[in-house]
Amino acid sequence: MSRAPEKKVSKPVATSGVKVHRYFPGKAPEGHMDEFSESEAETEAKTERTVQLPAGASFGASTKLTAATEVLSAPMRIGAGIGNTQQENEGFSDSDAESDGETRRLMQARLLARQRANEEASADSGSDSDSDSGSDTARARLRASMQIRKPEGTGARAGATEASGSGSDSGNNSGSGSSEESGSSSEDGGYAVRPMLKPMFVPKSQRQTQQNPQNPQQTQQSSRAAAMLEDENGEARDLGAEALARMKEARREESVRMAAEEARRAREQPEIDNDEHAHLVDDTDDVDPEAEFEAWKLRELLRIKRGKEEGEVVDLEEQERERRRNMSEAQKYAEDIEMVRKQREEKIERARELRMEYLEEQDAMRLDVAQDSSEVNAIMSQQMFEYAMINAEGRRSHTKWKGHSKEDTSRAGPSLWEESMRAAQRSDTRPGTGSARNPRNGGRGQQRRSADD
Amino acid sequence: MANRTVNTATTIHGTNPQNLIDKEYRQRIYDSLYWKEHCFALTVTGVMDKAANLTCIGGCFGDNKRPTEFMCLVLKLLQLQPDRQMVDVLIDQNDFKYMRALALMYFRLTERPVDVYTKLELLYSDYSKLRRRIYDGTYVLMHMDELVDDLLREQRVCSIALPRITDRRKLEDVGELPPRISPLDQNDSDSDSESGSSSGSDNDESGS
Numbered sequence: 001m002s003r004a005p006e007k008k009v010s011k012p013v014a015t016s017g018v019k020v021h022r023y024f025p026g027k028a029p030e031g032h033m034d035e036f037s038e039s040e041a042e043t044e045a046k047t048e049r050t051v052q053l054p055a056g057a058s059f060g061a062s063t064k065l066t067a068a069t070e071v072l073s074a075p076m077r078i079g080a081g082i083g084n085t086q087q088e089n090e091g092f093s094d095s096d097a098e099s100d101g102e103t104r105r106l107m108q109a110r111l112l113a114r115q116r117a118n119e120e121a122s123a124d125s126g127s128d129s130d131s132d133s134g135s136d137t138a139r140a141r142l143r144a145s146m147q148i149r150k151p152e153g154t155g156a157r158a159g160a161t162e163a164s165g166s167g168s169d170s171g172n173n174s175g176s177g178s179s180e181e182s183g184s185s186s187e188d189g190g191y192a193v194r195p196m197l198k199p200m201f202v203p204k205s206q207r208q209t210q211q212n213p214q215n216p217q218q219t220q221q222s223s224r225a226a227a228m229l230e231d232e233n234g235e236a237r238d239l240g241a242e243a244l245a246r247m248k249e250a251r252r253e254e255s256v257r258m259a260a261e262e263a264r265r266a267r268e269q270p271e272i273d274n275d276e277h278a279h280l281v282d283d284t285d286d287v288d289p290e291a292e293f294e295a296w297k298l299r300e301l302l303r304i305k306r307g308k309e310e311g312e313v314v315d316l317e318e319q320e321r322e323r324r325r326n327m328s329e330a331q332k333y334a335e336d337i338e339m340v341r342k343q344r345e346e347k348i349e350r351a352r353e354l355r356m357e358y359l360e361e362q363d364a365m366r367l368d369v370a371q372d373s374s375e376v377n378a379i380m381s382q383q384m385f386e387y388a389m390i391n392a393e394g395r396r397s398h399t400k401w402k403g404h405s406k407e408d409t410s411r412a413g414p415s416l417w418e419e420s421m422r423a424a425q426r427s428d429t430r431p432g433t434g435s436a437r438n439p440r441n442g443g444r445g446q447q448r449r450s451a452d453d
Numbered sequence: 454m455a456n457r458t459v460n461t462a463t464t465i466h467g468t469n470p471q472n473l474i475d476k477e478y479r480q481r482i483y484d485s486l487y488w489k490e491h492c493f494a495l496t497v498t499g500v501m502d503k504a505a506n507l508t509c510i511g512g513c514f515g516d517n518k519r520p521t522e523f524m525c526l527v528l529k530l531l532q533l534q535p536d537r538q539m540v541d542v543l544i545d546q547n548d549f550k551y552m553r554a555l556a557l558m559y560f561r562l563t564e565r566p567v568d569v570y571t572k573l574e575l576l577y578s579d580y581s582k583l584r585r586r587i588y589d590g591t592y593v594l595m596h597m598d599e600l601v602d603d604l605l606r607e608q609r610v611c612s613i614a615l616p617r618i619t620d621r622r623k624l625e626d627v628g629e630l631p632p633r634i635s636p637l638d639q640n641d642s643d644s645d646s647e648s649g650s651s652s653g654s655d656n657d658e659s660g661s
Contacts, residue, residue: 278508281592283582285550296580297637299598303577304635314622 026196027106110195362389456483462534465563466616470531473562474524478513478612482520482528492525497535500526500555501543507551510558510600511586512612521586523555524611530559537564544572550581554600558611561604566618567629569605576601578636 285292324332366385390398401407409415425433458471465473474482482488491503503526511521543556557576561569579597587593603610605618624630 277590278584278592281584281594283584283594285581292580292582296578296596296598299580299596300577300635300637303602304637307633311622 027103365389365392456532458532459534462532465531465534470534470563471528473531473616474528474613478518478520478524479528481513481518482525485520485525487520487522488525488528491522492529495529495533497530497533497539500529500533501552504543504552504555505549507549507555509584509586509592510551510554510611512588512610514586514588514590519590521611523551523558524613526555527558527562527611527613530555531562534563535559544576550583550597553579554583554597557601557604558613561615562613567624569618570621570624570630573601573605574633 327335362385365388366382410418456471458469462470464470471479495503503522507523507526509521510523512524513520540556540560544553544560546552553576557573560572564572577598579601581597583595583597583600585593585595600610604615605621608615621630621633625632
């Protein structure tokens with residue numbers, strides 16, 4: 001093929017050109033606000049504004065909307081309130097005003113949802129006249145929450161990189177506010193997506209954790225260590241060189257003090273050396289000279305006897321060696337064979353004896369099981385007996401596997417395989433497949449006749 | 454520094470004399486309080502003084518494998534390597550049996566088989582009582598002649614692995630040693646006169 005290879009024109013893929021919105025936690029993806037909608041009718045309340053509100057945002061009077069949009073008209077980066085992550089902010093940085101609007105929309109939606117939930121809650125308890133006041137209070141609350149965030153928000157705008165800074169700042173300052181937020185969000189009965197708060201480091205001195213009662217020592221130590229690392233204000237200490245030296249000195253003094261305490265304790269309560277037990281064993285001599293002498297005599301005699309026996313053994317060996325040295329090869333061989341034969345016989349005999357003992361024990365037990373020798377019902381008592389033996393011997397590592405040879409079913413009965421082979425052989429009339437030397441029957445011809453023939 | 458063998462020491466059984474005690478037990482001795490407190494910078498005379506205060510023999514006992522003072526002093530002697538005369542003095546004295554036991558142990562560890570048999574078998578007739586601390590820390594009564602028997606026949610006494618010595622029979626066969634004549638085999642008159650207990654009592658009137 002001399003034709004130049006065709007350039008592959010990439011077909012426009014369905015997804016190209018469509019803006020794919022990533023999922024960011026805490027932010028509903030675009031176009032899915034429908035899921036939060038309450039009813040279809042309310043979607044008609046959607047008004048045409050510069051700020052396009054999502055269809056599902058359910059709010060009643062347009063006044064509310066105005067208020068919200070007025071407050072929110074100032075473009076601002078979402079701070080800690082909606083729990084933006086760095087990614088999210090960066091995502092926003094690339095996007096146009098539309099994404100700004102989106103976030104704003106999202107925020108609005110959430111706030112209004114919360115509002116509505118509060119209203120509903122109050123409506124359940126109170127009357128409709130509260131709706132206006134409810135809206136006022138809602139607006140006030142909205143404004144209040146906005147005002148917490150707004151200063152930092154306006155201060156840090158348009159730059160995605162500052163968003164995290166703003167986030168941390170707002171987080172810092174809204175440390176107290178965050179609790180409000182979370183508190184209020186819990187009231188709405190879960191209608192709104194809870195704003196995710198950035199975790200904020202709280203120094204140990206300010207933490208309100210429950211001290212673990214099981215490890216009081218640990219907390220002591222840790223608090224001591226913490227105390228060394230922190231000032232009175234609880235802020236982390238800036239460890240300069242001399243500060244470190246001072247810390248080390250303090251630690252050294254501490255350890256010296258502990259050592260001194262230990263030494264004092266050791267001095268006051270000296271280690272009990274079990275010397276009382278030593279006095280139980282009396283090693284004074286001549287308490288009873290005769291008895292001691294007699295004891296010694298006995299020991300000495302035993303030692304002499306032992307020496308003699310050992311000497312005899314050695315002598316015997318020596319004699320044996322002498323004797324064998326003077327024998328011929330044949331004699332030696334005969335002797336060795338005899339010895340080995342005897343050993344083997346003894347071994348077999350011993351095994352036989354043991355087996356007999358075992359069987360006799362079994363017979364005795366069988367009789368016991370039968371309760372009366374006349375009752376010995378062979379099969380039943382055999383089974384019972386076996387059961388009893390199993391119980392007596394124990395069931396550990398008990399198995400029904402009797403061994404490979406017992407599992408061999410090839411000779412037990414008519415084997416299907418063999419049958420088929422034989423049938424095939426019988427029906428095979430080709431020359432050279434006679435029975436005499438046929439590998440199928442092992443070259444034996446038709447010697448073996450089975451029941452099915 | 455404090456645990457080095459003395460400069461003038463010769464090798465024993467081809468090795469640093471301290472190595473006659475296993476590394477494990479040796480380390481336990483080095484780490485023990487008695488060693489650090491009492492055995493530091495000791496001379497043979499000092500060892501003698503300490504040995505006079507011994508109350509038991511034994512090796513390492515207890516879960517910690519704590520060494521007895523006896524064992525510490527054995528190691529100290531190995532470090533110092535006193536000469537033969539000194540050791541003989543320590544063995545031959547009749548006043549302190551634990552000192553004698555200490556010296557016997559040292560002798561067994563360091564001397565040649567023939568000398569070991571010759572010297573130690575004399576003490577088969579010493580039946581003074583000794584207190585022995587066994588593996589679990591409790592005490593047991595034993596006698597000097599039993600200790601000698603163990604030293605000559607066992608492989609491990611007081612947590613110390615004894616160097617191999619030739620079988621007595623073999624030495625007899627070769628002719629280096631005469632067969633052992635027990636004091637009981639001698640004339641009956643002699644048996645009563647053998648040196649019985651020897652802790653501070655001179656009670657053998659008739660010489661052997």
